[in-house]
Amino acid sequence: MNPSWQLFLVLIISLEISFTHRLIANLVLIVIAAIILILQRLHWRTYLRLLFLPAIPAAALAVTIGCFSPGHDWWFAAVLASRVYAYVFLGATVTVTTTPLKLARSLEQNAHLSAKYAYGVLAAVNLTPRTISAIKTIRASARMRGIELHFYSPTLYFKAILQALRWSDQLVLAMESHGFVENQSRTVAEPILVSVSDWLIVVGAIICLQVILIAFP
Amino acid sequence: MNAIEIHQLTFAYQKKQPVLSIDQLTIQLHRFTILHGPSGSGKSTLLKIIANFLPRHGGQLSGQLRMPKSQRVAMMFQDPGMQFALDTPRHEIEFALENLQVTSTDIAPRVDAALTQVGISDLADRRFATLSGGEQQRAALAVIIAMDADILLLDEPFASLDSHNRQLLIASLVQLQQAGKTIIIADHDLSGYRGLNADIVSFKDKVVRLSHDQAQFLLDQAPAQSIVTDLLDTHESPAVSLHHFRLKRADQLLIDQPELEFMRNRVTLITGESGSGKSSLLLSLAGLLDYEGSVTLFKWPLNSFKPRELGRKVGLTFQRASDQFLNVTVAEELALSRRQGKQTYFNNDRLNKWLKRLGLSKMDDRVVYSLSGGQQKKLQVLLMLMMGQPLLLMDEPFSGLDAQSAADIAALIRACQEHSGITVIMVSHQFTNLSSLVDYQLALANHQLTYQGRKQS
Numbered sequence: 001m002n003p004s005w006q007l008f009l010v011l012i013i014s015l016e017i018s019f020t021h022r023l024i025a026n027l028v029l030i031v032i033a034a035i036i037l038i039l040q041r042l043h044w045r046t047y048l049r050l051l052f053l054p055a056i057p058a059a060a061l062a063v064t065i066g067c068f069s070p071g072h073d074w075w076f077a078a079v080l081a082s083r084v085y086a087y088v089f090l091g092a093t094v095t096v097t098t099t100p101l102k103l104a105r106s107l108e109q110n111a112h113l114s115a116k117y118a119y120g121v122l123a124a125v126n127l128t129p130r131t132i133s134a135i136k137t138i139r140a141s142a143r144m145r146g147i148e149l150h151f152y153s154p155t156l157y158f159k160a161i162l163q164a165l166r167w168s169d170q171l172v173l174a175m176e177s178h179g180f181v182e183n184q185s186r187t188v189a190e191p192i193l194v195s196v197s198d199w200l201i202v203v204g205a206i207i208c209l210q211v212i213l214i215a216f217p
Numbered sequence: 218m219n220a221i222e223i224h225q226l227t228f229a230y231q232k233k234q235p236v237l238s239i240d241q242l243t244i245q246l247h248r249f250t251i252l253h254g255p256s257g258s259g260k261s262t263l264l265k266i267i268a269n270f271l272p273r274h275g276g277q278l279s280g281q282l283r284m285p286k287s288q289r290v291a292m293m294f295q296d297p298g299m300q301f302a303l304d305t306p307r308h309e310i311e312f313a314l315e316n317l318q319v320t321s322t323d324i325a326p327r328v329d330a331a332l333t334q335v336g337i338s339d340l341a342d343r344r345f346a347t348l349s350g351g352e353q354q355r356a357a358l359a360v361i362i363a364m365d366a367d368i369l370l371l372d373e374p375f376a377s378l379d380s381h382n383r384q385l386l387i388a389s390l391v392q393l394q395q396a397g398k399t400i401i402i403a404d405h406d407l408s409g410y411r412g413l414n415a416d417i418v419s420f421k422d423k424v425v426r427l428s429h430d431q432a433q434f435l436l437d438q439a440p441a442q443s444i445v446t447d448l449l450d451t452h453e454s455p456a457v458s459l460h461h462f463r464l465k466r467a468d469q470l471l472i473d474q475p476e477l478e479f480m481r482n483r484v485t486l487i488t489g490e491s492g493s494g495k496s497s498l499l500l501s502l503a504g505l506l507d508y509e510g511s512v513t514l515f516k517w518p519l520n521s522f523k524p525r526e527l528g529r530k531v532g533l534t535f536q537r538a539s540d541q542f543l544n545v546t547v548a549e550e551l552a553l554s555r556r557q558g559k560q561t562y563f564n565n566d567r568l569n570k571w572l573k574r575l576g577l578s579k580m581d582d583r584v585v586y587s588l589s590g591g592q593q594k595k596l597q598v599l600l601m602l603m604m605g606q607p608l609l610l611m612d613e614p615f616s617g618l619d620a621q622s623a624a625d626i627a628a629l630i631r632a633c634q635e636h637s638g639i640t641v642i643m644v645s646h647q648f649t650n651l652s653s654l655v656d657y658q659l660a661l662a663n664h665q666l667t668y669q670g671r672k673q674s
Binding site: 101119122123126129130133134136137138140141142143144145146147148155159162166167169170171172173174175176177178179180181184185186187188189190191 | 268270274291292293294296298299300301302303304308309311312313314315316317318319320321324325328344345346360364503504505524525527528529531532533535539540541542543553554556557558586600601604606
């Protein structure tokens with residue numbers, strides 16, 4: 001499916017379930033998303049992470065509403081907990097079926113997002129592994145100068161921010177030196193198409209969601 | 218107009234501190250021009266001005282720079298890792314070609330051709346984070362080749378390349394020049410350009426273009442890289458020993474070493490192809506990279522040290538000097554190393570003497586990140602020597618340094634080492650005039666480190 005349409009659909013669905021309180025709709029969404037995720041044949045650790053990480057906020061929400069709200073409304077607690085899982089699973093269907101580059105290209109080509117944003121964000125995403133190793137390096141270099149930096153040490157953040165500022169300057173130079181000019185039109189190496197099936201899936205899914213939302217509690 | 222013409226040009230980041238001033242300079246098109254001079258003399262700045270990055274991104278420019286019309290300029294930077302916006306070489310080249318509005322169907326063949334030309338077709342889809350500095354630099358050149366720029370600006374492009382890769386790249390640059398491109402390289406080291414028919418702009422004292430004869434003389438004179446060391450004396454006691462040591466990067470085997478010892482109170486130089494794993498070895502000895510097998514450091518297993526203890530035993534000068542800095546100004550950095558440092562060699566007099574010799578005196582208020590690449594490198598090495606760890610790992614301590622600065626740094630390391638006996642393991646692609654500093658030399662090839670040298674007389 002086209003990455004932009006997929007993202008658009010997931011955003012619409014997430015918005016709708018945020019403003020409605022329907023348990024069945026949430027469960028249906030979780031099941032559909034789970035099937036999509038299982039079909040992707042991911043690493044078992046990814047599945048574990050998807051199952052257990054949302055458990056903390058979901059359980060916290062459910063217990064708060066179920067035990068401490070005036071009405072001890074366990075049904076509403078279940079709605080909120082299932083909503084957390086629906087968000088996470090739907091989001092995961094986007095991230096596991098596409099790459100950041102493909103999404104950026106699609107947003108530029110199909111959603112006509114400005115290339116500056118699409119590639120700026122992408123460049124920032126590509127800096128993630130560098131950021132992690134930079135933090136490691138900062139802490140190591142501090143230790144070798146006799147200073148222990150903890151995760152709350154201001155120096156760590158000062159260095160990290162400084163690093164980020166320098167990177168952003170260099171990134172601008174890098175993009176410009178590779179021919180990038182703001183607002184100038186670009187060609188595409190990999191055309192990303194929107195097919196009829198994308199339309200059908202989006203429209204069909206939204207209609208089905210309305211039906212389920214209205215018909216079931 | 219067939220040249221880049223410069224007249225009465227001055228450039229400054231801060232008022233009254235010009236980093237570059239040129240009276241009169243002409244750089245011919247379709248030629249191979251080398252900007253040659255000590256670190257901090259403004260070579261990088263001139264390249265950035267020609268590329269039109271400066272003063273658009275800061276600083277003040279006065280005077281005249283006339284560029285020939287309709288010439289596309291592309292630039293390759295000193296820091297190989299920071300010139301890519303995307304994740305892999307293929308995607309980066311595609312991005313550049315999209316920017317130049319190359320038609321979709323032409324993009325793929327041009328990407329492949331450029332990758333093949335610099336010999337990195339097999340790295341096309343590897344993430345930049347997993348490539349060595351040398352490999353990244355070749356990828357950067359591939360982008361410029363694919364872009365088909367008319368003027369190629371290269372800022373110390375070979376700083377992290379071994380002589381083999383360097384020759385390969387220079388050969389492809391010469392080919393490009395013969396095909397009508399203009400190549401302008403900033404480099405402090407002429408040793409790789411021997412026999413080349415190139416113009417030289419000297420940045421020593423004042424910026425002038427040398428005559429043809431002067432340029433040829435300098436190029437022929439450039440020393441070839443060689444170093445003579447003694448063979449290992451196995452009676453010495455080791456500081457570090459490796460036992461069934463294996464090191465990998467992204468599932469690729471780098472080093473597979475059954476046994477190896479690094480001798481105590483000696484300077485050991487590790488040489489080898491770029492990407493062979495020299496820097497990774499240093500990182501693993503500093504406890505920053507995982508390895509298989511066992512490493513013994515001063516008779517104790519390396520992994521038995523707590524991070525804080527390890528920091529007191531092992532120092533590492535990073536390949537990128539700015540990674541070492543923790544403060545803002547030069548004075549603050551020096552104060553930190555003074556307060557925490559254990560190296561007794563540096564009393565006030567000696568420290569001031571060295572600061573002067575390294576050209577770092579009277580820089581107290583300068584922001585460390587605004588120093589030139591060479592000045593940062595010198596400050597970085599000084600700061601780490603002041604810390605006085607018994608084992609000091611140095612990753613490219615001479616990169617970006619001119620011959621004089623490199624000799625000064627070598628003398629500084631030697632002075633500290635003689636005063637209080639530290640063990641130094643260094644990785645360097647540049648080892649001209651290092652014979653007096655280096656005791657032992659290890660070559661890394663085919664995943665193995667072997668001691669080089671002649672028998673002791």
